[in-house]
Amino acid sequence: MAAMIRLRTSIVGGPLAFQMRRAAAARANECGLQVLTLPNLAARLASGFRSPVPSEQLDRAIQQALAAGGFREIEKVRHLPGMTRAVSRALRKVWDADVSLRSTGPKNARLSDLALIEDRVRRELPLATALPIDLRDEALSKMRHAARTIGPLTVDRLSWIAPLWRPLIDALAKEVSVEWIASPHAETAWFAGRIVRPPEVDRPAPAAVSCADPHHEVIESLRWARLLIASGIARPDQIAIVSAGTTPWDDHFRALAPDAGFGLAFPHGIPALSTRDGQRCAALADVLQHGLNQQRLRRLVSLCLGERGAFESLPANWLASLPRGATLSRPEEWRRAISAAAANDASLEGGLGALPIVDILARGISAAAEAAPLVLHGRALQLWQSALRSAPPEAIELSLRSSRIESDHDAADVRGVVLGTGAGHRAATARPTSRADGPPLASPAGQRLHRSGSRSVERDPRSRSSRRSRPSAFPHRRRGSDRRSGALPWAPKRAGKPRGPKPSSGRPAGRAALESARSGARLERGRSHHGPPAGCGAA
Incomplete structure (x- = not known):
């Protein structure tokens, strides 16, 4: 019986897609299917006893590396609050861009400091864990075992793959069959394997509504989901409520969840407080x-x-x-x-x-x-x-x-509505009915986000200045990811895009980068009848 099982691998992106794909495979009795993320793919090929470094271990190793001192540029700021988190983010960006810090010269003081931290972190980690760039290199050296450990490979609905993992995918394409289920918006120019495009289907244009504040948005989102379920238009496991950042809405969703009448899953985690x-x-x-x-x-x-x-x-x-x-x-x-x-x-x-x-x-x-x-x-x-x-x-x-x-509710539960972060999370899952809550316009960050329509200007926590990330070093920006996935390439049957609340000045808010030029209906906070849900033929 074991010889009859055909080993194959599906690559997904993010915790939500991972849970949904595993649940779908279990319900369909897909024996022999491995559901992995890209770091886990490298670990599986490198060795059965190796794993990507968890965030907790990485933060602990970075903290010890910073405590050792001896830096050229960051010596004066290494004890500041948030330094561990800032260094962790910087290292992950460098690794994703496939930049080897070992080969950087002493001319750039900051890169020299990062290289020193990386070397110290590498020595602090247990033997069973490895940095992403080391795991990728080790997997490339074991490519001869790909047919037995990986089998035919499917990249499932990822809109973008970091340069770090591209050599691994290209090398696998020479050993096993590799296909990428990708939307027309995905960045696939570098990919040498087979690209599978999803079938084109007709979908209604998303409807836009305007709410007073985040609490009002949450109420309208739950009304929208409840009406879809009660009217039989969609099941809970077909509904997703997403946003570029969920922080302004999390507490409201948590407070109103018991009265919603259906489960709410938080694959991005729930606020600890x-x-x-x-x-x-x-x-x-x-x-x-x-x-x-x-x-x-x-x-x-x-x-x-x-x-x-x-x-x-x-x-x-x-x-x-x-x-x-x-x-x-x-x-x-x-x-x-x-x-x-x-x-x-x-x-x-x-x-x-x-x-x-x-x-x-x-x-x-x-x-x-x-x-x-x-x-x-x-x-x-x-x-x-x-x-x-x-x-x-x-x-x-x-x-x-x-x-x-971690949330107590499983995102794969058929009785629950999923709340997610980023359009890419929703695009990587089979949730045909979605709603995208707008950014918090009442906050200065939300006003800047809507005025510029861009998230490419990133504040470096390690310096006082805010500067643009260079496309050559950090090609995957959050805004670009949302634009690739925010076009809703997987054709949801119904989609709602509520616009955010007005800023404190009271003037109409600007539009988000993903929002079309369509005018949105304004919803009153105290209304008792909300009509058909957005995207369901409402006037």
Whole structure:
């Protein structure tokens, strides 16, 4: 039976496409199919015991490389908040552009610093993991095993492939059959294999609507999805709600999801602070960064009870016995208050066990690494440690604010509507009905985005200036990706494009780069009847 299974491989892009393709293969009983991303393809060909370096390990190795010092240009800024994240992004851009830092000369100080960091990171990584550029080179050296380990290869609906992986695809085309299911908008000029174009189908023009603010957009998006489901036009697994950046809408979607009547999947992750584990981390950060007092410690204890932390061994009512009006901002005040309560009630003597914890918390943010294992456990502790890796302890609140954790809902669930980031994510999945929420025009970033219609100007976190990325070095810009995929090449049967809210000045907002010249209907915030969904024949 094993000899009858025909091994073949499908390459997808992004976590959403990965989940959807695996679910479709399982439902269709496609035995012998490997669903991989490009880094996993290189790892599979290089060795069965090698894997791409996870983001957590890469950030930890970069943090250690920066701590070693000895840089020419970034020495003065290596301790600034966000430096680990900035270096990680810079290295990934260099790797994706297929630029070898080993071959760079000493003339460019910044590239010399990046080369030094890359060399230190390479030495810090475990033997089982490898940098993307090293993994690609190792896979090219094992190309003779492609027929047995990879089999016929299909690049499934990717609109763009980074230059790093192009030599690998070209080399595979000489060993096995390689085809690329690509839209006419995809960049395929370099590809030497077989290109498969999807069939042309008729589709209605997308309809545009204008909403008051992100909360209003979320309400209208859920109304739109619910009406499609209730009227039988589309199933939940055929609907996607996407945006260039989901941050302004995530909290609103999370708050309104229980009343939507259908599941919502967040393949890009959910904001950590919207979960109980994130709130435990926020409560600890509040105590350490803003000072110890009774109110902050009560919040921390109430959130951490039942988590097998240091507070579990204390009497159940030790906090209730303390005077509510007392500030208790110093360890000696806590000692007097607990001792006085224990003198009145002998069962509260165990409350004195809180004093070592209070002493550590009173030391402030310098005790961030020491205090976390005492009060946090499981996913909350992992989230705290991850936030400390991406920023110094003094910036822990900013780091937690930008942290995301994996959603509990599977994007492949047939009962759920998918929320995604970027038009490329939606184009890489089989969701024929989609809605693209506009950027937050109320924010300065949203106003700049709409005025320029461009995202090619990227701010370098390692410098004070903002400059344009050079096409030769960074050819894959977010705006270009969205334009290739934002033309909706996979012909959704119905599509809605709500325009963003008005800026604070009240004047009409500019149009997004993906939006056509079509005029959009304005939706009132308090309307009770919303009519047919966008793209379904509404006037």
